[in-house]
Amino acid sequence: MLALQCTLRADAHGRACLPAGLLRAMRLHGRAEVWGELAHGAWLQPPDLRSALVKVQLLDATVQDQIPGRSARRRAAHWALKPAPLTLPSAAPPALRLMTLILAAHTCDRTVHCAEMDVLAHLCGHSPHQTAELLDRLVATRTLSVWHHDRAMDEVTWQLPHVSSSPAPGVAPASVAAQGFSWDGGRRPKHAQSAAPKPHPVTGTGTTTSTASFRTSA
Structure with a gap:
């Protein structure tokens, strides 16, 4: 952070x-x-x-x-402290804040959001196992309602609580998103800007493997 x-x-x-x-x-x-x-x-x-x-x-x-202008980067810096639509308790430690920011940067206007586990682990600087523990903690704080790891695809899907019935306008400031700004220090590839999440279920049923982990809040 x-x-x-x-x-x-x-x-x-x-x-x-x-x-x-x-x-x-x-x-x-x-x-x-x-x-x-x-x-x-x-x-x-x-x-x-x-x-x-x-x-x-x-x-x-x-x-x-850096390609994005300084004013756009300043707005991105402010958003990074409170990366809507994800929210964290004010006392959350930096590691959890960084994990929340990474998820927010990969959150789209769909109900189910996804990213590859190795990408999440690389961006937060932890092993996949540690990343899974951070995701568990986000469920415990109700920042996430549920998350799921498809080990066969090495893909993580998650869902936010209180999902609106209408599509969300997006997670990052429009001026930043329009420039394809990514949180790994460069510009987001074109396919990442428009890619919609794959239709993997987060209910623990359907096309998942027997070794997949599935966690929900109590």
């Missing part, structure tokens, strides 16, 4: 400013070890965390060549 906010808020020279209030909202204020991990990977220069406005210099050259 921290790297994402830095990337979205960076200017053409790789400089970004993160207010202390923003870091507190992400539950990352004063977490020097998180900044240390990014600095150790030569992704940014270690910032001065004593300031109320943390100024960051990013070292990754790809950050300086």
Whole structure:
């Protein structure tokens, strides 16, 4: 989440400013070890965390060549903190917030949403098993009503609670979605922008394998 906010808020020279209030909202204020991990990977220069406005210099050259404009990226940064239509308790840890953001970026205007397990695991930086545990926690917090892993297809499907009877307008700001912005640092492939979820059931019946996992809230 921290790297994402830095990337979205960076200017053409790789400089970004993160207010202390923003870091507190992400539950990352004063977490020097998180900044240390990014600095150790030569992704940014270690910032001065004593300031109320943390100024960051990013070292990754790809950050300086982002296609979406800065205003669109700022709107995306704001949306990333509260990625509608998914909602989380304010005390949710960063790992759960990142998982929620990734799911929101893959959520469409259908009732059932889907993505490949290896894609979700790669984007959240966890193993498939850890990713499954995070999905379980999202069901426990009622952020998701149900999720299902088809092991044969390696595809995860999920459903949100309180699904509206009318199609949702979309999950990301229209200006961002129109530019094909993706949350893995680049532009989303054309097929990913228009792909509709495959009609896999989430009721535990139908064309699923005997080894598939199926989890629901109590």
